[in-house]
Amino acid sequence: MLIPLILSGGSGTRLWPVSRKNLPKQFLSLTGQGTLFQQTVARTQLLEDVRAPIVVASEDHRFLAAEQLLESGIADAKIILEPVARNTAPAIALGALLAVEQDADAILLILPADHLIGDSASFTKAVQLALPVAREGWLVTFGIRPDRPETGFGYIRRAESIGEGAYQVAKFVEKPVLATAEAYVADGGYDWNSGMFLLKASRFLEELGQHAPDILQSVRQAYASAKADLDFVRVDAEAFARVPDNSIDYAVMEKTQRAAVIPVTCDWSDIGSWSALWLAGVRDAQGNLREGDTIAVDTTNSLLRSHDRHLLATVGVDDLIIVTTPDATLVAHRDSAQDVKRVVDELKAAGRSEHSLHRIVRRPWGSYDSIESGDRFQVKRIVVKPGAALSLQKHHHRAEHWIVVSGTAEVTCDDRVFLLGENQSTYIPLGSVHRLRNPGKVSLELIEVQSGSYLGEDDIVRLEDVYGRS
Structure with a gap:
């Protein structure tokens, strides 16, 4: 059983202001058709006998991942939520634990969600070469043949051949200075470390238990009480917060005696910067x-x-x-x-929201665009998907006026439920329990004018929510 494991964490701060914490680069369309996440999913579907992917996503991005999977025609993927970011070794361990439940001999194709591969055919061929090597118990990584001296990537030194197109890893090398990178390219025996892997899930767990038992034990504890929540798998948040932060390279690949590399030329980029x-x-x-x-x-x-x-x-x-x-x-x-990323650090230090939020903010029910704001007022353009609804909520510090621009709105305001059509409006007093729903088959668009002493998004008390946010 070949199962893609897609790692969709990361904030992509070097691609600010387009990539931000709440909408990072993997969920953006930066080049080609679809987002980088969707391109990664589509790439896995070119493989033979491949199962639905396992996706490891952050809590903040769960609805983005689910929506983009559905847009890609993938309805049976498993989405594991990381309560906090703990690097690639714990994330892969979560996916491996789920995979061995499906098949004790499952092979994982581990792919970051934010990479670009221009030559999918060459990558597919490399995966086919890697499969028999992984079945023999090797932990296979894909090395990218360098076409230039690059100081932004780690390198892998190849050792002796262990099969068609595959080599044992001699060593992993940190990001070099320019002169060293030039020497690596001239040598011809070094490849870029792509962060993509093919390995048996059970073998990875064995190696993790041998070289980083604290990580494996902590992840097992968090996963033991995993629960289904809508389309997501939630692990124990407190237990996962105790998991050590470490990468698969440091935790396993640099310590194992069974690391293999398959060099590939596939027009690869990690899109790590502009x-x-x-x-x-x-x-x-x-x-x-x-x-x-x-x-x-x-x-x-x-x-x-x-x-x-x-x-x-x-x-x-x-x-x-x-x-x-x-x-x-x-x-x-x-x-x-x-x-x-230094700009992002300064925005964080100044307490500004531009490091994390766009003016247009996506929600599971649709989106809102903060058109204008000032002292004691804010104007938003709200779009609600057909059949979707905001949470049943109230505010302690603001009142709201809603004007329907297009579509039909079903409004709950305290004990009243009524419909509004185009050019109609209503007033939601401060403290009133209210909800907005789109009962129609086309998008609902309205203008919301907020007024009050505090207009932050944290002044939302959710009483009931179909998306599990209450």
Whole structure:
């Protein structure tokens, strides 16, 4: 049984302001068709005799993962929720425990959800080469043949051959300085460490128990009381919080005697920064990667990305990254792309929300767009999916006015339940118990005007919720 295990954690801070904590890069459409997460799922479906994937996702992203799986035509995936981030070794252990329940001999294809692979056929061939090696008990990783000296990746040194296209790992090497990276490329015996693996779930658990028993024991304790919640598997939050934070490389791969590598050339990128996206994208004759409404005059070797209804124009610039969103603009030199996370750190330190939230915030029932705000007021555009409903809730500090723009709204306000059509409105007094539902077959769009002494999202008391958030 071949089971894809997709790791969808991570915040992608180097791709700010497009990638943010509540909507990170794996759930964004950055290149090609669909999001990076959906492209990863689609890649697994090209394999023979593959089962539905297991997805390890954070609590904050559970509905994003579920919705994008359904959009990809995957209805029977298992989604395990991480209460807190604990790195790849614990995440893979969770997936392995679930996999061995399905099949004691299950083989896991472990894939980060945020990687780009341009040549799926070559990757599929590499997986086929890796399968017999994994069945023999090797922990197989995929090494990317380097086409340039790269200081942003770890490297794997190959040892002797152990089968067609497969080699025993001699050593793992940390991210090198440029001169060392140049030497690795010239040597020809080193590959980039991709973070993708193929291994038997039971063998991984054996090796984890041998080399990092504290991690395995803690994960087992958290998983022992796992419960189903809607489409998700929830583990014990307190127990999982005690799991040591460690990667699969440090916990297992650098210690095992059974690490194998299969080199592959598959047009791979981890899309770890804007410069990586520029390198992986289709650039014009001037070397520019452009998306959205852009004008580039005397502009070369730059990445220009504009959001909807916003013109981005440049004159006489070179080697720049310019990215706009409705609430933020990034301007950086391509050589400084790795330092974008420092902006995110400053936003966090200043207590600003732009590091985590977009102006448009997605919810399981739809989305809202904070159009305008000021002292004691805020205006939002709310879109509710057909058949969806917000929680039954109340607020301690604000009242709300709702104006229907299109569709039909079913409104609960204290002991009243009534319908509103286009151009109709209602008032929700401070403290009233209320709910908004879309009973129709088309999206409901309305304008919400909030007024009060405090308008934060944490002034929501959920009394009842179909999405398990109450």
